[in-house]
Amino acid sequence: xxxxxxxRASISVRNARDPVLVCAAIVIGWQLLHELAGDVAITAxxxxxxxxxxxxxxxxxxxxxxxxxxxxxxxxxxSWIGGVVIGLLLGGHKLTGEVAEPVLVTxxxxxxxxxxxxxxxxxxxxxxxxxxxxxxxxxxxxxxxTLNAVRNVPAAQLRAGRAMRLSGVQQARHILLxxxxxxxxAGLRLGFSLTLLGTMLGELFASQRGLGFLxxxxxxxxxxxxxxxxxxxxxxxAVSANMALLAVDRRLRRGAAPAGHGA
Amino acid sequence: MRTAAAFATPVTPASAAAPAPHARLEGVTRVYPAxxxxxxxxxxxxxxxxxxxxxxxxxxxxxGCGKSTLLDVLSGLAKPTEGTVTFEGAPVDGKVPDGVGVxxxxxxxxxxxxxxxxxxxxxRRAGTDAAETRRRVEFAIGFMGLxxxxxxxxxxxxxxxxxxxxxxxxxxxxxxxILLDEPFxxxxxxxxxxxxDELLRLWxxxxxxxxxxxxxxxxxxxxxDRIGVMSARPGRFIEVVxxxxxRERDSSLAERSEFGAVTSRLWSLLRGExxxxxxxxxxxxxxx
Ligand SMILES: Nc1ncnc2c1ncn2[C@@H]1O[C@H](COP(=O)(O)OP(=O)(O)OP(=O)(O)O)[C@@H](O)[C@H]1O
Ligand SMILES: [Mg+2]
Numbered sequence: 001x002x003x004x005x006x007x008r009a010s011i012s013v014r015n016a017r018d019p020v021l022v023c024a025a026i027v028i029g030w031q032l033l034h035e036l037a038g039d040v041a042i043t044a045x046x047x048x049x050x051x052x053x054x055x056x057x058x059x060x061x062x063x064x065x066x067x068x069x070x071x072x073x074x075x076x077x078x079s080w081i082g083g084v085v086i087g088l089l090l091g092g093h094k095l096t097g098e099v100a101e102p103v104l105v106t107x108x109x110x111x112x113x114x115x116x117x118x119x120x121x122x123x124x125x126x127x128x129x130x131x132x133x134x135x136x137x138x139x140x141x142x143x144x145x146t147l148n149a150v151r152n153v154p155a156a157q158l159r160a161g162r163a164m165r166l167s168g169v170q171q172a173r174h175i176l177l178x179x180x181x182x183x184x185x186a187g188l189r190l191g192f193s194l195t196l197l198g199t200m201l202g203e204l205f206a207s208q209r210g211l212g213f214l215x216x217x218x219x220x221x222x223x224x225x226x227x228x229x230x231x232x233x234x235x236x237x238a239v240s241a242n243m244a245l246l247a248v249d250r251r252l253r254r255g256a257a258p259a260g261h262g263a
Numbered sequence: 264m265r266t267a268a269a270f271a272t273p274v275t276p277a278s279a280a281a282p283a284p285h286a287r288l289e290g291v292t293r294v295y296p297a298x299x300x301x302x303x304x305x306x307x308x309x310x311x312x313x314x315x316x317x318x319x320x321x322x323x324x325x326x327g328c329g330k331s332t333l334l335d336v337l338s339g340l341a342k343p344t345e346g347t348v349t350f351e352g353a354p355v356d357g358k359v360p361d362g363v364g365v366x367x368x369x370x371x372x373x374x375x376x377x378x379x380x381x382x383x384x385x386x387r388r389a390g391t392d393a394a395e396t397r398r399r400v401e402f403a404i405g406f407m408g409l410x411x412x413x414x415x416x417x418x419x420x421x422x423x424x425x426x427x428x429x430x431x432x433x434x435x436x437x438x439x440x441i442l443l444d445e446p447f448x449x450x451x452x453x454x455x456x457x458x459x460d461e462l463l464r465l466w467x468x469x470x471x472x473x474x475x476x477x478x479x480x481x482x483x484x485x486x487x488d489r490i491g492v493m494s495a496r497p498g499r500f501i502e503v504v505x506x507x508x509x510r511e512r513d514s515s516l517a518e519r520s521e522f523g524a525v526t527s528r529l530w531s532l533l534r535g536e537x538x539x540x541x542x543x544x545x546x547x548x549x550x551x
Binding site: 154160164 | 340359363374385388
């Protein structure tokens, strides 16, 4: 059946079109705000972008970028791997999962910024504190999504596996994993955004290096152009990473969604 | 004409003296343990009966009487609380034995796999070689009328088609005992009749033993050598009705006068039980 394969071309056009529209809208809005507020508050898009290019070209800038990338990379690895492992362990055992879920939800609902001083005391000023704070934001949602993904695998599918005499490993690899994957991945996507948020927050306070530090310094100096340039840089990263993750998401859900849902 | 030769399995010949049963239940019961705020549920038995080698056996009974529980226990998916289950002479003990195929009442198709891959699933896990897998999958897909949908995903199919995918997925394993739990529940009457004829043909050509759970009395009548009529919960066979139909039968049977007699017999056995089952439900509601 030809209709079984969603028309790829139209989806990729759509994938590209939406973010382009969003970017265009942002640039237009930005220009308007600039017209209203003037250079003191918001510099115009074009000069800001050229400032960004200039900044990125400077040797001084790269260590800061590297620091942030390093902190975020480590925090993300902890959030994703740790979250999935915790979720699998809790989801695999019914009772533990039922007890742990409300605890995790409560823990997650704490305003985490208020705990930052504690983290600073624990980890000291620097890389480790940022990583810890970033991971703290991301790991719980990833664990919760994974927990529910495992729990929501339809019993009939697992029974079908047993009826086909699958071994425990085959059952995990060929039924549990693919059945849970789309929801686990949704958790990874959310975990990505939240870990980025956590890492940036960690850098804004009490740090000596990184993009967050540059941002704070720019605020002190009232260097609007730099503030906006860094904001653009981080946003561009977040948006493009999210697009990539969404594309993977769509592929994973290929089977689960009705035909032509992307049109 | 299509043939089910691809499914043909060497059936262990029954010993000449006393034909050994293909599967046997002895004093089997199943009690679900009490959940928070509820009583334990005595769902099944005690039941003792033999499935004869190569017969087509149907189970009818009021809703909630324990039919699916019977299938779970017989297949080895669930352990009986008491009693023993034997398949081809060996005890069934908390594992589905080789040679038993199950089609569930609920949709159990894998949404992440295409129809083809769903059907091939069991063979691939069992390490069957690719050419043989392709041959059997091809046949089963054609047999179940899914040829045009081989690359579709379950979400793109109707409920009845998904159930057919599950039947095909079980058939490719060439089971010697096939357990089907209301597989045609989601089909319209006409398709049901046609699928029934196909199932009969498959049964004849493979020599497999079939146990079919159904709520349609005329379907049970048409397809079966014997029909087990179950009581309200806890399910027991109140009677096993022998139909005496030829092996070469099809839906044209329904025009014969003996056919009507069997259906009326089933209904008269079930009427009282169904009323009792409804009563149980209402009593449970009042308590809650
Ligand atoms: N996992 C379970 N835990 C507790 N009780 C259960 C469980 N599964 C089934 N039961 C109870 O056991 C009884 C028999 O259930 P079963 O599913 O075997 O009925 P059934 O004859 O297949 O019904 P239907 O025709 O509606 O499919 C029901 O009263 C049901 O509530
Ligand atoms: Mg049932």
